[in-house]
Amino acid sequence: MIEVDRVSVSFDGVQVLDEVSLTADRSEVIAMLGRSGSGKSTLLRVIAGIVPPDSGRVLIDGADVTRVPTHRRGVGMVFQDNQLFPHRDVATNVAFGLKMAGIAPAEQRARTADWLERVGLPGFERRRVTELSGGEAKRIALARTLVTEPSVVLLDEPLTGLDRELHDELVVDLHRLLHESETTAILVTHDVDEADAIADRVVSIDELTGGQR
Numbered sequence: 001m002i003e004v005d006r007v008s009v010s011f012d013g014v015q016v017l018d019e020v021s022l023t024a025d026r027s028e029v030i031a032m033l034g035r036s037g038s039g040k041s042t043l044l045r046v047i048a049g050i051v052p053p054d055s056g057r058v059l060i061d062g063a064d065v066t067r068v069p070t071h072r073r074g075v076g077m078v079f080q081d082n083q084l085f086p087h088r089d090v091a092t093n094v095a096f097g098l099k100m101a102g103i104a105p106a107e108q109r110a111r112t113a114d115w116l117e118r119v120g121l122p123g124f125e126r127r128r129v130t131e132l133s134g135g136e137a138k139r140i141a142l143a144r145t146l147v148t149e150p151s152v153v154l155l156d157e158p159l160t161g162l163d164r165e166l167h168d169e170l171v172v173d174l175h176r177l178l179h180e181s182e183t184t185a186i187l188v189t190h191d192v193d194e195a196d197a198i199a200d201r202v203v204s205i206d207e208l209t210g211g212q213r
């Protein structure tokens with residue numbers, strides 16, 4: 001499903017990824033741990049096709065991501081800061097990817113309503129993003145990514161910085177949502193317990209380096 005094959009990346013002459021390899025099976029949820037600055041976010045960006053590797057390649061369903069147009073890659077991302085559009089309502093945020101994909105408005109509305117239900121926020125369509133609580137905004141960010149049914153979801157510390165109670169609640173929800181949607185997911189986190197609770201397999205970026213799997 002995802003094959004990262006000896007990917008190397010340098011920025012300004014400094015090597016950040018050194019022959020990193022990783023294979024993820026279809027519907028597998030992998031958590032990736034590693035010290036700060038070890039290149040985890042960079043690896044997610046390479047898998048998403050945003051950062052081209054200096055050498056090596058990433059195949060998704062056998063196709064090199066750098067050769068597939070962005071809207072056909074089927075890759076969704078979720079970030080720590082959610083990256084919602086602050087001046088738009090919830091429905092516009094959730095439906096954004098569907099609109100970009102040319103889905104008809106009626107289906108956009110139906111799928112948005114369905115995902116708001118799935119993340120536990122039914123009827124939130126007209127709410128303003130700036131008025132959401134931290135947990136609600138996180139759920140909307142997850143819905144916005146998963147509504148497009150991406151075959152791959154990359155999550156960059158999505159639950160970092162939340163208070164403990166909300167964090168633990170969202171760990172349960174994220175595990176359910178990722179497994180229900182049968183997407184292949186790579187979750188970057190610093191939290192070993194979170195990694196264990198959400199993922200089928202936990203890897204360290206160090207063990208992926210140097211051409212190992």
Ligand SMILES: Nc1ncnc2c1ncn2[C@@H]1O[C@H](COP(=O)(O)OP(=O)(O)OP(=O)(O)O)[C@@H](O)[C@H]1O
Pocket residue numbers: 011012016034035036037038039040041042043
């Ligand atoms: N576009 C860029 N230009 C230059 N340097 C970069 C760029 N992106 C990342 N870096 C550097 O590459 C290194 C790895 O960064 P990256 O964000 O991938 O690490 P990380 O493991 O995700 O770290 P953290 O856990 O702190 O988020 C860092 O030293 C960072 O400063």
